[in-house]
Amino acid sequence: MIALCFAIFLLILPTAAIGGVRAFDTPDDGGNSITVVWDTEPLRASQAEYVRIEIQRRVVSGSGWDDLGKIPIDDSVYVDDNVENGVGYTYRLIFTDVSGGAIIVDSEPAKSSPQLFNSRRTNVLIGVLICIVVLGYYFYRGRKGGFFYVRPIAGLQAIDEAVGRATELGKPILYSAGRGSMQRVATIASMNVLSSVATKAAEYNTPLLFPNNDPVVAAVAQEVAYEAYVKAGHPDRYVAENIFYLTDSQFGYAAAVDGIMVRQRPATNLFMGSFEAESLILAETGNSIGAIQIAGTDSTIQLSFFIVACDYVLIGEEYFAASGYLAKDPLVLSSLKGQDMLKLILGILLILGAILVTAGGGELLSVLEIG
Amino acid sequence: MNYGITVAAILTLAIYSFLYKDNPFYKAAEHILLGVSVGYFVAVTVSTTLIPKLFIPIFSEGKLSYIIPGILGMVMFLRFSKKLSPYSRIPLSIIIGVGAGVSIPAMMQAQIIAQMKATMLPINSLSNIIIIVAVLSVLIYFYFSQPHKGAIGVGAKIGIYFLMIFFGSTFGYTVMARISLLIGRLQFLLGDWLGFID
Structure with a gap:
């Protein structure tokens, strides 16, 4: 009896754990894209050997499911770049094991929309603002009649x-x-x-x-x-x-x-x-x-x-x-002076960055990563 | 006999005849190339730009906002009118403004931030030290608002040496690529056309 209960538990466990399928608007993009993510850990921990994931999509107000294709079993992300902005979509993932058994998990509906600001490029914005401030200062000096060699x-x-x-x-x-x-x-x-x-x-x-x-x-x-x-x-x-x-x-x-x-x-x-x-x-x-x-x-x-x-x-x-x-x-000459000042700033930052990396603080350079 | 290959081979030889001096064969090939390329680009522009990006969105998909760039494009034709030609500056100014606006953040991203990150290397090997010194010295060379004297002069001199090493290596590398283009043409002439080589 105990063995039977344990066998039933093993069968139920992966079914209950597999899931975590989440669909959401792809962040920091120009729209027309929804990202679907799921947790692969339960698949690996499962007794059943899963061999295939299929993904389907349905418009929330629609009826039929459209096949989007098959996904490698180790993947945990699917980006659907072929959606209309403002339309709700539900995604269905079908996990198939080696024996042909399948588990179906649906996501909550998600809508795509364009973002005005790409937060992964904040460093670019800061760089441009620094340039504007430095050039603006030298333009100001140029207008005041400053001489630039x-x-x-x-x-x-x-x-x-x-x-x-x-x-x-x-x-x-x-x-x-x-x-x-x-x-x-x-x-x-x-x-x-x-x-x-x-x-x-x-x-x-x-x-x-x-x-x-x-x-x-x-x-x-x-x-x-x-x-x-x-x-x-x-x-x-x-x-x-x-x-x-x-x-x-x-x-x-x-x-x-x-x-x-x-x-x-x-x-x-x-x-x-x-x-x-x-x-x-x-x-x-x-x-x-x-x-x-x-x-x-x-x-x-x-x-x-x-x-x-x-x-x-x-x-x-x-x-x-x-x-x-x-x-x-x-x-125009004042803008040249401003550019020179920016080169000086860049040179100093390069030296500081190299010293920082040498001293083991390379993680701080992640602020320079561009999304 | 493949007439297309023969025509292409004759035009290739006509263009190569310029290596001797300007002559009627080169002139003929030059004018054919110009005329054909302009006709080709007009056809490409109509089929890949005007139809799919203007006519279909407006007339088939009802996207009326596309009329605005269409009108701006037509305003360019006002250049042919002496009286109305100043209006053609409107689309030109939009093109330049948008071009500068789009390219400034792209350059900041690709040519400043990405290169800064690639240059911030640990000072623990000779190659890393050379990279850092090269970047800094070339930056000094492009410093315009100070005379290249003293320490700045030494830095600029080192910078110009690094630049010349770069130009020498890119020259050699690109010449090799151009030689492969010449080999391709010779293979066409001797193989595809005359059949001397397989």
């Missing part, structure tokens, strides 16, 4: 010389922003450099050719260049057709710019923006026609090609400093 940057000092050379030779300047879309920071920085170059081109009445890889960049470049020509007092010298869209194709663009270089023979090539594999093709062709070449990009791999084929190269941050350096605008 900027060390000489050879590539930027050479831009004047390059534009002057094109003027002396009576040849055009060729400007390329590479393959970046308008959303890329390097392309936005390129428009700032373009503004300074176009101002000088307007003053010297030197044609400025700007073939583009992206129609939106072409449109923005036309606006920026026109503004620069107006600012220089020579709107009549602006030729909209000289800033044009070629193609989205990477090597189609490279082939066409190469063709422009060998036929129009620009005296100066400026490669400022985001570049990919076309960088060396462009720079080598420019080198072969004897143009003075200045490149600036944040594309680290392409910098090595520009270094071997161009006369001057603006490396990463130097390129982003270009707009302030060329414009000599105290406000």
Whole structure:
């Protein structure tokens, strides 16, 4: 009798313990996702050998269950990324053992919704706020008339010389922003450099050719260049057709710019923006026609090609400093000073972090983990 | 005979003829490539963007809010009107503003916080010390508001050496990848086209 009761208890025990199935809105996401979790410990502790978990879903107001698939027996999480926001769903897990017996457990209904704030990226927010405060302080000082020293940057000092050379030779300047879309920071920085170059081109009445890889960049470049020509007092010298869209194709663009270089023979090539594999093709062709070449990009791999084929190269941050350096605008220069201060803060934090990790306090660095 | 392969091979040779000098074959290949690529991208844009992301949501799914980006897109065409072209700056400003807004936190995440964490290494091995010194010295090199003299000058000099080591290694690495692209083209010409190699 006791043995029989014990056998019944063993049969009942796993059935009673398996469960803990919980469905909830996936946190810190843009919606359309519900996470289902369950406890796998009772499965392992169970006498029965479970081999399969199947998951089904039902809209709360609906009737039939939809199969979502099978889950590996060791998994304890399922993320359903195919749900509608605001609609209640119930999930059913079917645990099947080796003999074919099954236990069915349903979750409570759950609804998905988007979150406005991703709490796992609070560290990013704090970082951005620190940048805003530091830059804001230096902007404030810049507005008050503060003077900010900027060390000489050879590539930027050479831009004047390059534009002057094109003027002396009576040849055009060729400007390329590479393959970046308008959303890329390097392309936005390129428009700032373009503004300074176009101002000088307007003053010297030197044609400025700007073939583009992206129609939106072409449109923005036309606006920026026109503004620069107006600012220089020579709107009549602006030729909209000289800033044009070629193609989205990477090597189609490279082939066409190469063709422009060998036929129009620009005296100066400026490669400022985001570049990919076309960088060396462009720079080598420019080198072969004897143009003075200045490149600036944040594309680290392409910098090595520009270094071997161009006369001057603006490396990463130097390129982003270009707009302030060329414009000599105290406000833009103040942002450079602010960036330097942020680099100093980063350097100090790096040293402190390394010392902390060496001293065994590495767990504290978990604040830098990004969700 | 596969005419597609022959056309591709002739166009490949026409592009390679630029290595000698600019010539009518290169010009022809260049213009074909430009024309075909623009036509292709127009078709891709219509089939992967305009239809699934604008027309179907508006006309089939009734998502009327999608009309707003549709109108903004059409405002871009006002560039062709001398009188109304200033209005085309509205969508451009939105693109730039949204682009900067989206990329700033992404850069903070990927290029500052993630790299900071990767650099905070225990000072217990030569490689870790080299990594930390390299990052700090390169940061000093990119410090613009102080002249590179004295201790800052020494730090910047070390930084530029590390940068040059990086550029040298990436140059070699990428050249190897480009050589493999050339090998692929040669295999196409000698194998697929002429059948000299299997």
